[in-house]
Amino acid sequence: MTAELPVRYCRPKSEFKFDIADIQNFVYDMSRCIKCKGCTWVDHTYMPGARFMTRCPSAAMYKFDAYGAYGKMRIGHAMAEGLLEWNEKALEVVYACTLCGACDVGCKRNLDLEIELALESLRVKAVQDGVGPMPAHKKIARNIEQYHNSFGAEPDKRRAWMPEGIAPAEKADVLYFAGCSASYTNAEIARATVKILQAAGIDFMLMPEEWCCGNILFSVGLLDQARELARRNLEEVRRTGAKILLVSCAEGYRMWKVDVPKMLEISTEELGFKVVHLVELVDEKLKDGALTFKKPLSSRVTYHDACSLGRLSDPWIPYEGKRGWMGCVEPRLKRRRGTQGVYAQPRDILKAIPAVELVEMPRMRENAFCCGAGRGTKEAFPEFAAWAAAQRMEEVREIGAETLVTACPWCKNNFARAIKASADDVQVQDISEVICAALEG
Ligand code: SF4
Ligand code: SF4
Structure with missing residues (x-):
């Protein structure tokens, strides 16, 4: 009887790796969610009172357990075991989530379950099964494919934000990657960034042809497209010889520092350059006196x-190993708990x-x-x-x-x-x- 049950997740010494392309890698994590809801509440060590005690926007908005990480883990587990089919509601539950990582760091306070990776993998599965992503996401994907930006804006207007009197260098150690938002909808951020660089006396260059970082593609489970873009972008940055890739967008920061290496199965260190957010650079320059x-x-x-500059930005280290009883892993796994955020x-x-x-x-x-x-x-x-x-x-x-x-x-x-x-x-x-x-x- 037991042998017929879908007990794959109980098997000792099961092999697994941090590969979101295959949801089977996260069946253990999904199955071991004990529905304690530690992921919903703010850490009790400094619980700020009843009014602001929740940290999962999805569970708080929809007021139904399915929308919390615990619900998504059950849905994902049942789907991975072939016990549940996709339907409209399941798809909504999986995508009505900001992938903010609050549940992941909350869960790792007590249990070392990889909730964020399981949520990402579930979206990849939705795409693999032909039901995801949502229609609005497909439109963005088409924009990126056609115009190389998420808004469907003219590619030759991408550098229109550059203020008069400031010119990027042909060659510099710092490469400023403005990203789609600062290039098109929030030009004030790109302008401010290069003015700050000028004030600090830092030469910077731009990519010969900047394309979208692929954040939305990756986030909605369009892994193949996101990976292809990541490969192209990484090659372009490496070709410039930059030592620092400077970003002014939290989503871009997480994408470059964590998800590009994740998709390409390398570590953050192996990128070959340092990913730096503007606040890290300015903080350093204030402390060494270059800026006042x-x-x-x-x-x-x-x-x-911002989630992507904080708890989601611990450096990425690929992992492949075996899991034993009680979830012990071999070799040792350094968990990303959001403690190294900016x-x-x-x-x-x-x-x-x-x-x-x-x-x-x-x-x-x-x-x-x-x-x-x-x-x-x-x-x-x-x-x-x-x-x-x-x-x-x-x-x-x-x-x-x-x-x-x-x-x-x-x-x-x-x-x-x-x-x-x-x-x-x-x-x-x-x-x-x-x-x-x-x-x-
Ligand atoms: S995801 Fe983790 S913290 Fe949340 S209910 Fe499950 S076991 Fe508890
Ligand atoms: S990622 Fe954020 S919104 Fe999604 S289930 Fe976790 S805490 Fe809730």
């Missing part, structure tokens, strides 16, 4: 940790600006509540994205902040929409704009 803030910013400021640098930068009063939201760092925009959510589930941003704005209101700062165009735009809808008296700015203004005193 002159202009005060008299405001009560709070900082929103948390301190943006805060140190803001604190260095004269007259800034930095106040923290109850949910921060690894426990930050996602803005709701990323990983294909805003495009496929705009009401969910708007709802999540509105939830986060309640925290901003609670602490009386006047300026909300983030380090990602996706977060900035989603918060801007929420502020407009609620007529809140709060301004949202990308940290590049704040830095630039403080330098231009």
